[in-house]
Amino acid sequence: MEKILVLAHTEADGSLNTAALEVVEAGRAVPAGGGNLAAGLIGKTVRPPQGIATVYTVEGPEFGQARYSSDAAAAEALCRAAGATMVLAPGTSRWVRALPGVAQRLHGRVDSHVMALEGGRATRWFYRQRIEAVLARGERPWFLLLDAGVPYKEREGEPAVEQVAVTLPPLRTRVSGLVAQKAEQQTIRPDANLLFVAGAGWTKKQKDGQTHVEEAGKLILGFLRHAGASLGSSKSLVDLSGEGQAVLPFLSHLNQVGQTGATPRHPKGLATCCHGEEPHVVGWRFIPERRAVNLDASCGWSRGKADVLYVADAFDVMARLNELLRA
Numbered sequence: 001m002e003k004i005l006v007l008a009h010t011e012a013d014g015s016l017n018t019a020a021l022e023v024v025e026a027g028r029a030v031p032a033g034g035g036n037l038a039a040g041l042i043g044k045t046v047r048p049p050q051g052i053a054t055v056y057t058v059e060g061p062e063f064g065q066a067r068y069s070s071d072a073a074a075a076e077a078l079c080r081a082a083g084a085t086m087v088l089a090p091g092t093s094r095w096v097r098a099l100p101g102v103a104q105r106l107h108g109r110v111d112s113h114v115m116a117l118e119g120g121r122a123t124r125w126f127y128r129q130r131i132e133a134v135l136a137r138g139e140r141p142w143f144l145l146l147d148a149g150v151p152y153k154e155r156e157g158e159p160a161v162e163q164v165a166v167t168l169p170p171l172r173t174r175v176s177g178l179v180a181q182k183a184e185q186q187t188i189r190p191d192a193n194l195l196f197v198a199g200a201g202w203t204k205k206q207k208d209g210q211t212h213v214e215e216a217g218k219l220i221l222g223f224l225r226h227a228g229a230s231l232g233s234s235k236s237l238v239d240l241s242g243e244g245q246a247v248l249p250f251l252s253h254l255n256q257v258g259q260t261g262a263t264p265r266h267p268k269g270l271a272t273c274c275h276g277e278e279p280h281v282v283g284w285r286f287i288p289e290r291r292a293v294n295l296d297a298s299c300g301w302s303r304g305k306a307d308v309l310y311v312a313d314a315f316d317v318m319a320r321l322n323e324l325l326r327a
Contacts, residue, residue, distance in 0.1 A: 002120065003038070004030050005056075005084035007075055009094060010043030012064070018191055019090035021152035024049065027088045030117055039159070040078030042071070051155025056081050056164050065175035070168055071098040076105055077166045084141055086120075091145040099143050108141035115147050130259065148190065149265045149286060187224060187231035187250055195266040195287060196223060197232040197257055201273025201294075203240060203247060206315065217248050219318040226325035230266060232257040232283075234274045257283040272314040276300030293317050 006027045008020035016024070027037050038054040044064030048055040058074040075098060079087055089095045091112055103110040114135075116123040122135045122144055202216040224231055233255040240247045257264060258280040269284055271292040277300050284290060284305075291308045292301035301309045310317065 001036070002030065002086050003036050003082060003084050004086045004088065005079060005082045006037065006039045006052075007078065007087055007089040007095065007099075008039065008041055009071075009092075010041055010046050012044065014043060014045035014047035016041075016049060018152070019092060019148055021049070022148055022150045023088050023090045023146050024052070025152045026117055026146055026150045030086065030088075030119070038082050038084070040075070040082060040084075040164075042074045042078070048159050048161055050159070051157050052159045053157075054082075055159040055161045057161060058164050058166050062168060062171065066094045066097075067171070067173050067175065068098055068101070069171060069173070071095075072101045072105075073168055074166050075099065075102045077164050079106060079141060081162070081164045087141055087143045088117075089143070089145055091147050095145060099145065103141070103143045106141055107139075108143055109137050109139045110143035110145070111135060111137075112145040113147055114144045115149060117144070117146075188254060189228070189230040190264070192228055192230040193267050194227055194229040195232050195257075195264050195269040196220070196227070196229040197234065197269065197271040197274055198237060198248065198251070199234045199272060199274025200236040200240065201314065203237065204273075207313070212315070213248065215315070217250065219315065219322065220248065221250065222322045223318055223325070226322060229270075230264065231255055232262070232264060232269075234258065234280050235260060259283065271301065271306070272318065274301075276303075276305050281305050 004027050006024050008016055011017055024039065037052065038056065039052050040056045041048060042058045042063050044061055046057045046059050056078050058078060062070050063074055071094060089099060096112060100110050111122060114122045114124045120136060124133055124135065126133055198220055203211060203213050205211055233251050235256055235258055238251055238253050238256050256262065259282050261283055263283045263286060265286040268289045269287040276292060281300065290306045292306040293310045293312055293314045294301060295311065295313060297311045
């Protein structure tokens with residue numbers, strides 16, 4: 001019988017973020033095959049979620065910041081205390097850095113980018129999401145780093161909480177602070193309700209025979225700011241920079257959505273100036289509600305790939321949308 005442990009870091013107030021809660025929900029599906037689910041929480045303060053039978057905690061100011069030595073020591077202690085044979089964790093940069101070392105200490109194995117769990121098997125993508133594989137391992141403990149995508153459902157029930165003591169080695173790293181972009185400068189927002197995708201048409205010649213890249217940038221950033229949306233891009237648009245053409249300066253390959261890019265999981269998506277070709281649309285497979293704006297009524301979006309296609313000029317549509325949002 002598997003003993004399943006969900007590892008997570010808490011936020012400053014002791015709560016769990018969306019990625020951690022999704023892993024908790026994914027872990028709940030595994031015990032249906034006969035396992036037991038527990039959670040191991042690490043942070044400056046810890047507020048255990050409802051609906052989990054047992055919660056092991058490691059608390060203290062040393063565990064409030066990302067640091068390999070303290071993260072690895074805390075995770076090792078939690079795994080030993082729970083006697084875990086299968087360890088689930090969100091695929092954040094913090095866990096990706098620490099858990100391979102923990103697996104080595106406990107003589108286990110680790111796999112990343114897991115997208116689904118069924119019984120004792122894990123499903124993940126290979127080769128830029130072109131090959132889907134199902135993994136099973138005999139070695140234990142088995143550490144699995146999960147990608148986002150499992151909606152969390154709240155449950156009732158107070159957990160039994162057990163504090164775990166951790167003896168840390170001498171700390172040679174001190175976290176003095178964080179430097180991050182301003183919120184209005186961030187274009188990739190995984191928790192946003194809407195994905196806004198810009199296609200290459202934004203930088204092409206418009207009805208007056210001229211390009212309007214600067215105006216396009218203002219319209220797109222204005223919409224992102226007012227709607228709180230996340231920005232995606234087609235491959236053709238981000239590739240224009242390599243061809244010496246005018247591009248939107250805030251776009252990079254990190255915004256690319258599709259077969260060779262990202263696969264977002266926002267509830268809604270809006271594509272503009274994008275033809276909806278299959279290599280791009282494959283990145284939309286986890287977005288349930290899709291709309292598109294394009295001047296071509298026979299584009300890929302009109303062939304069953306979007307719920308609604310607006311045959312209109314994206315410049316006019318987005319200008320009007322921004323006016324409504326400002327109002």
